[in-house]
Amino acid sequence: MKRADVIEFYARLAAADPHPETELAWRNPFTLVVAVALSAQATDVSVNKATRLLFQDVDTPEKMVALGEDGLKEHIRTIGLFNSKAKNVIALSQMLIDDFDSEVPADRDALERLPGVGRKTANVVMNVAFGAETFAVDTHIFRVGNRTGLARGKTPLAVELKLDKATPQPFRLHAHHWLILHGRYVCKARRPECWRCIVADLCAFKPKTPAPITIPIAPDA
Template sequence: MAAKAKKARLMKPAEITEFFARLEAKNPEPKGELEYVNEFTLLVAVVLSAQATDVGVNKATRALFKVADTPEKMLALGLEGLKSHIKTIGLYNAKAENVMLLSRRLVDVYGSEVPRDREALESLAGVGRKTANVVLNIAFGEPTCAVDTHIFRVANRTGMAPGKTPLAVEKKLMQAIPAPFARHAHHWLILHGRYICKARKPDCAACPVIDLCQFNEKTAA
């Protein structure tokens, strides 16, 4: 029977500060990879991105957002019209229904504006905590951290904020991330997990923070 992997030790505060300082030096103004034209289209794009790739969502929404970039225009497009634009995206039937429902609620309750409030955002169809965090961060500059699979993996592997659930990791990250890096930390961690600290074979040889990371199974150069 194979030996159980050693648990990574917790990163020290000074190491976490250096971790983000290096990522900032490489990419001072990180951006999300979903394409959008305003707060409403950002919200729709994030809802559509659940269990889908940003690349796939972008391909579908480029034409969609040219004709439906407000809740009113989305409602005018109609459910079947929306489906025709997003049918290449996984779970598009359910996602289309959610987009129509959230569009109606934005018009009826929020004056067609995307609310800058977590509870209000999570009252919208198809919007959970992760989606709300993304919108609050990108649209409004709030220092939130949307824990997706990439951030969950990086936080646990590095020893920065280990946890068994996304919420547990989020809470630890919010305590661990130094204030000067709080706004962009979400993007730095996602991009690091997507392109360097990959799930199956992390590219440790290309990692700018390899000496700070506490992962015990680093790959060889």
């Protein structure tokens, strides 16, 4: 995608949603780390439902360790892979206590040391909690980047690096949220809704998906 088209692409997304936010519910950087770790292979809606009561009482590493693995499982058993996720959350909580004075580090490499925290999760936390200009490439961003021609790559890291290079100011802070939301609600995996896409004319995807055909209902005789 040409630079002028990249700028126009982001400008339209920004105009439609000037202040995008994560759809995960969180109270502080610690609960954000937990929520993002739980969201792997799960929807934000399912995570929010599971953590709504949890985060009311458990919002520090110490409280999470005190809750314990079995106690956490009771809250998150509706989420996929809840057994391994509970183990990781307790382990990362203990590491935060032991190695980081119970504070979530504002550093990607340090975040990636935490059990269950990969590069994508670290990028989300850096962006949402600390305002860093990072690009957390999930399945939505990977698809949008490749499909539109904005940032093509064979791996999430390749797409991330291309987005980092291609995305100009003043769009860098919110770019990954615009792309996630666009992929989640418009540029969908199975059938992108090109007929209502505000950046369709800038997008390299062909052929564009036409609007669904509606059959008018004849009035009663």
